[in-house]
Structure formats: C-alpha cells, structure tokens
Amino acid sequence: MKLILLGPPGAGKGTQAERLVKKHGIVQLSTGDMLRAAVKAATPVGLKAKEVMDRGELVSDDIMVKIIEDRTGEPDCANGYILDGFPRTIAQAEALEALMARHGTALDAVIELRVDDEILAERIETRARETGGARADDNVETLRKRLEVYHGQTAPLVSFYSERGMLKSVDGMQSIDEVAAEIDALLQESATA
Numbered sequence: 001m002k003l004i005l006l007g008p009p010g011a012g013k014g015t016q017a018e019r020l021v022k023k024h025g026i027v028q029l030s031t032g033d034m035l036r037a038a039v040k041a042a043t044p045v046g047l048k049a050k051e052v053m054d055r056g057e058l059v060s061d062d063i064m065v066k067i068i069e070d071r072t073g074e075p076d077c078a079n080g081y082i083l084d085g086f087p088r089t090i091a092q093a094e095a096l097e098a099l100m101a102r103h104g105t106a107l108d109a110v111i112e113l114r115v116d117d118e119i120l121a122e123r124i125e126t127r128a129r130e131t132g133g134a135r136a137d138d139n140v141e142t143l144r145k146r147l148e149v150y151h152g153q154t155a156p157l158v159s160f161y162s163e164r165g166m167l168k169s170v171d172g173m174q175s176i177d178e179v180a181a182e183i184d185a186l187l188q189e190s191a192t193a
C-alpha cells in the first residue's frame with residue numbers, strides 16, 4: 001500500500017502515520033525527519049537545508065525529489081510506504097507521479113487531515129510551549145510561517161489529487177482514535193471499490 005498523508009503542520013500526520021505503519025506493515029517516510037537527520041549529520045543536503053527549515057520555508061523541489069526517489073527505491077519500501085511531508089508542492093507531486101509511473105506503480109490513496117486554522121494556531125502554541133524549542137523550527141513565529149507556506153504551496157495539492165480521484169478527506173479535529181477509525185474505513189472502501 002502506498003499512501004500520502006496531507007495536512008497542515010500540527011494536523012496529526014505523524015501520529016496517524018505511526019499507527020498505519022503498525023497496522024499495514026509499511027514504512028513511514030517523513031521528509032521532515034530525514035532532513036533533520038541530514039542536518040544533524042551535517043551532510044551536504046543538511047547544510048543546505050538547515051537555514052531554510054529554520055525559517056519555516058521549503059527546501060528545493062530538486063533536493064526533495066532526489067531524496068524520495070532514492071529512499072523509495074530501498075528494499076524496505078517494496079511492501080509500501082506512507083509519505084508524510086511529501087509532496088509539499090505541485091512540482092513535487094508531478095515528479096512523484098512521473099517517478100511512480102516509471103516504476104510501474106501508483107498511489108493507493110491520498111489522505112487529507114483537515115483542521116481549521118484557529119485550532120491549528122492553538123495546537124501550534126501548545127506544541128511550541130511543550131517542546132520548549134526541541135526543534136529549531138518549533139517556535140510560534142516559524143510555525144505561523146509554516147502554516148502560511150502550507151496554504152500557499154501545499155494546499156493546492158488537495159485539488160490536484162481530488163481531480164485524480166485519489167483524495168480522501170478526514171476531519172482531523174476529532175480524537176486520535178476517531179480520526180484513525182475514519183482513515184481505516186476510507187482505506188477499506190477504496191480496497192473493495
């Protein structure tokens with residue numbers, strides 16, 4: 001199974017991805033985690049990405065597409081994966097589509113977690129307080145910037161995937177368990193459709 005989890009920062013993608021990993025025996029590919037690991041290891045990509053990430057802006061499409069192309073080609077991805085944090089732009093989505101077509105594979109579904117901006121602002125402030133700056137980009141100002149970038153560059157993916165009949169939207173303001181149950185039901189539907 002190959003899935004995309006789409007949604008603004010603070011929507012709960014990581015939480016749901018973790019659960020889907022256990023349930024379906026697939027791997028979670030979080031581009032945010034990959035980039036943070038690259039920053040920590042001071043690789044060439046990490047050195048380039050650090051300041052962009054700290055500002056809450058997006059790392060270039062070229063770099064991201066290359067990372068995903070390499071990672072999805074590894075053996076542990078053969079059984080499927082969940083993309084969490086990728087694609088984030090139309091260009092990335094188009095590159096992914098081309099890449100998958102080249103490999104004779106396709107996405108099963110794109111799951112959108114919908115959360116209102118006011119709720120996100122609250123979650124974002126709580127998260128910034130609780131993590132106490134554990135992540136350099138987890139302060140209120142950068143998180144607001146990330147939300148703005150989401151609306152400008154990533155939200156257009158909702159129509160992109162909706163036009164392709166792949167989009168499944170879930171109300172992300174319910175409890176974690178309720179969101180999980182709704183995702184499971186939608187995936188069941190698409191498996192039997």
Ligand code: ADP
Binds near residue numbers: 035052053059064137
């Ligand atoms: P979030 O907490 O919003 O889910 P992530 O952990 O996914 O954030 O990503 C953190 C940062 O890493 C982003 O703000 C961005 O700078 C960079 N990043 C992650 N994935 C991508 C991507 N697909 N394209 C461009 N930049 C990315």
